[in-house]
Every structure is written in C-alpha cells, then in structure tokens.
Amino acid sequence: MNESRAGGRGGRSSGIAGEVWLREPRAYRSAPPLTRDRIVAETVALLDEEGAARLTMRHLAERLGAGSTTLYWHVRTKDDVLDLALDAIFRDVPLPAAPGHWADDVRGLITAWYAVMLRHPWAPGLLGRPMLGPNVLARTEFLQATLARGGLTGVDLAAATHGLANYVIGSALTRTAGGPEDVADQHVRAHADEYPTLAATGHLGEQDWNELFRRGLDALIAGLTGSGA
Template sequence: MAEAVALLDEEGIGKLTMRRLAERLDTGSTTLYWHVQTKDDVLDLALDAVFGEARLPEPPSGGWRADVTALVGEWRAAMLRHPWTATLLARPLLGPNVLERTEFLHATLLDAGLAGLERTAAAYALSHHVIGAAMMQAAWQGRDGGQDEGDVRRAADEHLRERRDRYPTLAEHGHLSGHDWDATFDQGLIYVLDGIAARLTGASRP
C-alpha cells in the first residue's frame, strides 16, 4: 500500500484511479484487480496503513491518561502527514491497524474504570476531538488558490473586524489569527481528559 499512500499524498483522492496506481506499480490494471477489487478497497487499505503509523505506547505507561494522550497524539500526527485521510473517516474502519488501536483505546478506558455507555462515549469524544482537529487544520493549511494560511487568516480577521457589531466576541478576542494548532489541540484534549477523570472520581455524578 506504500505506493497508494504516496499517490494519495501527492495528488489527493480525486486523482486516484486503478490505472494510475497500476502504472506506479509498473503492472497492469488486470494484475492489480487480482489483489483489490475496487478503488474503495484501495482507500480502505491505504487508510489502515496510515493508522499503522500511529505507534502504540510500548510498554503501556500504566497510567490511562498518559497512554490515551500518547495514542491520540500519534493518531493526529499520522493524519496531518496524510491530510487526505480526514475526508475518509466517515466510512466503516475495520482494518487490522485501526482495530488494534481501537482495542487499545477501549481496553485502556475499561481498565481505568469506564464500562458500557461511558466507555463508548469517552472513546467517541476522544476520536471526535482528534478527527475534528485534524480536519480543520488540514482544511486551513491545504486551501486552493495559492493563498497561504496566514493570508487567509488575516483576511478572515479583517472580515470580522468590519462586522464587529454583529460578532463582537470574535472581533475582540480573535477567531483565527494567532491560533496555534498544537496548543489548541492539547488544551482541548485536556478538557476531554478532565471530563473523563471527573466521571472516574464521581465528581460529575448527580
């Protein structure tokens, strides 16, 4: 799947065809169809290969919070290295690399004391934070038209300043300029982990 991932990195999902992939592999499309049946099969395998780049803590630290932080940090980094992955995560993910990391996350949360709906909700909250953060960053850093991210941010901020009467909070305190992707992701993760920790201690229970 290395060539498929490389093709997606270079040209995006829209340019991926079985013919182009076969050319990169120096083989015929017919030969390629012996291994994969459709473009969707290629995408599923490529996505799972990217998930395999997210290293699991070895050995686990013994602390659920440290292990979860390490895993989601690796996951986000892998997605940002391959921004096209952000558009594919609405599909069922059942590859071995995805399942291994999902198993690790759920087992870590279970060992921490979350079961049933609480474990599932916590896992979803963590995955949604990673996916949402990576999608947003990939979208802003990969905009078309030749404009770099800084120019786009400054234009958006100017748009808000001109409409200060309608969006006073955004105009005053900033929505885009000065935004640090890493710091914002880390702080958001702290909020999610603090919420999980509160459930574990019973602090948020009625």
C-alpha cells in the same frame, strides 16, 4: 514454452546450456510482481506526494509498472484501495508495549493518532466510510482497554472512547480541510464587520493549533474520566 527446446537437439534443454542465460530469470516488467501490500504502499506514497485528486487506478498502476486492469485482480474496487490505504497509515500509531499510567497512555495514543493524520492530510477527508481495518480497530481497542484500566465502565467507558475518538477525527479534519495557506483567515478578516469575534482571533501558527488541540484533549480527558471534577 517452445523456446526451451528450440535449439535443442537431443533430450530437453541439456544440450544448450546457455539458453537459460538468454532468458530473464523472471520476466517481470518491473520489480517484484504485484501484491496487495505493494499496492497499498504505493497508494499511500501517491496520496502523500500528489494528493487525493491524482489517485486514479490508471495512474496508480503506472507507478507500479503494471497495467491498470491488473489492479483489479488484487483488489475489487477503488474504494477497497482507499480503505486499505487509510487503515495502513495507522500502523504508525505505536501501541506501547509496556503500558504506563493509563492517562498518559491515552494522551499519547490520541496525540499520535492526530499526528499521523496531519502527516497524511488526505486521510481525514476519506473518513466518510466505516473504519473497520485491523489497525484502526486495534488502536480503538487499546484506547478503550486503557480507559477501562483507568476505572471506567459501562456508559462512562463508551462515552469516553467515542468522545475521544470523535474529537481527534474532528480536529484532524478541520485542520486539514482548506488549502495550504489559510484562506479562511483572509475570508473572515475581509468580512470582519459580520464576524467581529472571529476576526479578533489572530492568525494561528502550527504551534498554536497543536496547543489548542492539547487543551481540548486535556479538557475532554478530565471531564470524561472524572479526574478533574
């Protein structure tokens, strides 16, 4: 504040034209100032790159070039950050602008939903809290509307919506649980005498998992919409 007239002689800054150039146009320590959007984007990036365990408010702030306390001006708690990040990734689940056959739209939505969670393996583990974000809700609304378009109403409709949503969530959760290499595999095979049937199932590759997911999904859609019975 004092700098502006430090070298000045007469009026205000008019005398010393160069003064402006000595000052940074905006003294932000890095990039643009903090916004909720930047925080959310950086949170997702951090979780993707370093995993959920490394998400601390300090570390997140550091990546944003800000002090840790600054975050609390934009966000109330760490849980807020988690909720925002979780909802944000579902923007990547496309809502078809031109709806096709309702069954195809349902299948496409659920599959994309599944894919997004596999792309962000930290997401399913955060599912213990209510999902009330606008992105999630919009997709759920689309799902239910599409099922209604298929002719479902009342309890049938509710059962289909929840059944499908629960199925994706469970599938993504069990898929991302456990380490990168399948520890479960080895463990089961090591106790093959106690779990003969489980051990008999060979090792599953990524391709296989997707196939299993697809089969369950088809079975659910068929059974819930009556198109298969």
